[in-house]
Amino acid sequence: MSALPRTERGGRTRARILDVATQVFAERGYHDASIVRITAAAEVGQGTFYLYFASKQEVFEEVVRDLNQRVRRAMVAASSAETGRLAAERAGFAAYFRFTAANPALYRIMRQAEIVAPHVLREHYERIADGYVAGLRAARVHGELAEEIDPEVAAWALMGIGEMAGMRWVLWEQPDGAAARNGATTPEERPGLPPEIFDATMRLVERALSPTAGTPTEGRTA
Amino acid sequence: MSALPRTERGGRTRARILDVATQVFAERGYHDASIVRITAAAEVGQGTFYLYFASKQEVFEEVVRDLNQRVRRAMVAASSAETGRLAAERAGFAAYFRFTAANPALYRIMRQAEIVAPHVLREHYERIADGYVAGLRAARVHGELAEEIDPEVAAWALMGIGEMAGMRWVLWEQPDGAAARNGATTPEERPGLPPEIFDATMRLVERALSPTAGTPTEGRTA
Amino acid sequence: MSALPRTERGGRTRARILDVATQVFAERGYHDASIVRITAAAEVGQGTFYLYFASKQEVFEEVVRDLNQRVRRAMVAASSAETGRLAAERAGFAAYFRFTAANPALYRIMRQAEIVAPHVLREHYERIADGYVAGLRAARVHGELAEEIDPEVAAWALMGIGEMAGMRWVLWEQPDGAAARNGATTPEERPGLPPEIFDATMRLVERALSPTAGTPTEGRTA
Amino acid sequence: MSALPRTERGGRTRARILDVATQVFAERGYHDASIVRITAAAEVGQGTFYLYFASKQEVFEEVVRDLNQRVRRAMVAASSAETGRLAAERAGFAAYFRFTAANPALYRIMRQAEIVAPHVLREHYERIADGYVAGLRAARVHGELAEEIDPEVAAWALMGIGEMAGMRWVLWEQPDGAAARNGATTPEERPGLPPEIFDATMRLVERALSPTAGTPTEGRTA
DNA sequence: AATGAATGAGCTTTCATTCAT
């Protein structure tokens, strides 16, 4: 049976296993990610695994929750640095792409979650959507969101756009070194998405949401 | 070794296996969809499977290609019935949701493909995107697509919106019998998506793409 | 059930299967030599196989008997061309090596027979031994075999020497093109064994058997 | 993955599996010696097998190497107890037959190795041959080997004689209880081969090798 | 005479999990 670690040393062991599990799940898929492999990579015995996690399924769910927390924190951090509502949204979007670029595990693990742990996947999407909805409601209050737009529907649309663009231009391009081409150096500046794609995407998003649609936004790069 | 069936009887057997495999993969996931289960459901011997497919992986890829073909055909059929360009796009979108509602297998199988057969998944998305791009280019020619919108980016955004909305409002709602609640009777009228959601989504899409953005479209139901 | 072929065409089919089976058994071993592979190589349907052989085991035994017949014929033909008794023996030996060089299948198939069809293997060795025994008895009558030598024991010793030398210097050397190095052109002259090894072997054999032992034989090359 | 046992308990388990595998391979042949059968006979779970051996092929090779080591040790032990060179050779020969009589597995497994693990089989023969060559070279130095005899060729001839005689008079006779008939009691005295056959064989060998050939040796029994 | 579709037992191998130490 699993339990919370009682000592600091135990805490470190548990964290190491969780970390390694994330990588292994992402690289090999849930089913090929055997406990043997995970424990070997974490340099612990197989039995040790079961001190901290009740089952393979359980680590997987933990991994999903962990990733969800991390990506949401990155998005919140980025958007709360902005003052304008849509500017905040744009910043959050960019943060999402950056996270994806830095943690391709996110995608691959979420894909698996559809089968392995559907309820946790649902939570993942719902929590991100909630963040978008909150942001859009705030924008609405400030008159920055077109009246005819439903924040709920818009939130899921934004997520879909982000996920698909992330897959297409971040993940698939990654081996080609797209990020490097951007010439950006600090993580804050690295957009994840190629800048022209990011701009085109934001233009589309802003046309959809902004009350003053049709007015092209300035071509800022995220 | 697998081979193409040489007799009509063989052709029927192969088709039955492919069909059953689609269901089983969708219901249980690639890993739990054992050959034993597939062949039992298809009511053939296990060896028979290997007359027509070289491996489990191979049927899976075949299933993905088959679904891709079917969904694209449904979309093309629906949109080519319309005359206006964006009307065609709207019709294709609706067809996608209907297909999703009728074949929830599509989603679940594509999610798995990310891990099981990434190159085939890529083909799947690229082929659908190509369809959108072609439609949007045609719309551009007729002045129905805003100048500042990149058809490529828009295509992937549309796919993302469709996929996310389909997951959220078609798949997740399905056990609740949402489709039934709609009161629609013929498959043509069944929108897949609840009509108010479909409308809200189309409003957002049309704001994003149409040159006359900001002008709310009338609330047609797909 | 299998039956003897009734037509000439059937005879050809059966012969083709037997021939192909010999090759496939030699190349892949009894167990990896599947009926599918054999029939495919023979370009007949799987069912056709069972028109001529009752089972896989049966073809194998037939193959063993066939090879035994062929190697004995080669040996008899070679030795009956000689007049001296030990000269005949030497010629038979050489024929054995030549056959081995030309049909490496012989070895590989006999090795398998130990497990797959032990009684047929026994027959194989006993028949060859019988040939040697007959030759040695004739030599004894002509005073060409030392009194203290038991023909039965000598026969099996000769077979052992031939088999081991064939394995060591014919089979194992074969990829190195040892036969080619000999510069011999007609099959009759090709010794199978490198000539210096063949001579050394014959010297040893003749010392063992000849009544005038210790008298080195002239270094003829087979 | 297989690994060396890390505890004493593991060492015992591995040894038991290796031992049982030798018997099962000899009795049923490589192919019919299923892992299920081996592990059942060793009274361990199937998975346990794979803790110590990577595959069926791997145990088989290990078994071959193990047998090779044991038979060579038996031969060396027997021949190093003798002082005369050819006496040593004779003692080694006898040891070989005794080993064969006590471990019929040797033959049956080596036959299989031709197909299953040819390179290991080759090592097996080469190592034994090396032993003979060393012995014969030493005999040559002491003037106990005829000048015209090539030690290399003689070594392989001796192996061939030993193998064939062992097959014919040890293995094939065994079910008839030949060894028992010999009336020998201690393993040292049990010749493996019926004494008259052993003597006849040694006579032949000594004629072939000894510089004073033609001089019948006294009919000592091994 | 010839075929190829169909079968299911049986193979090797993997893996999450338990437990004694």
Add this chain to the structure above:
DNA sequence: AATGAATGAAAGCTCATTCAT
């Protein structure tokens, strides 16, 4: 807290053989 030996069910896949055509 940590380990690694042990397990056995279950997986994917092959194959000799049968049989309807």
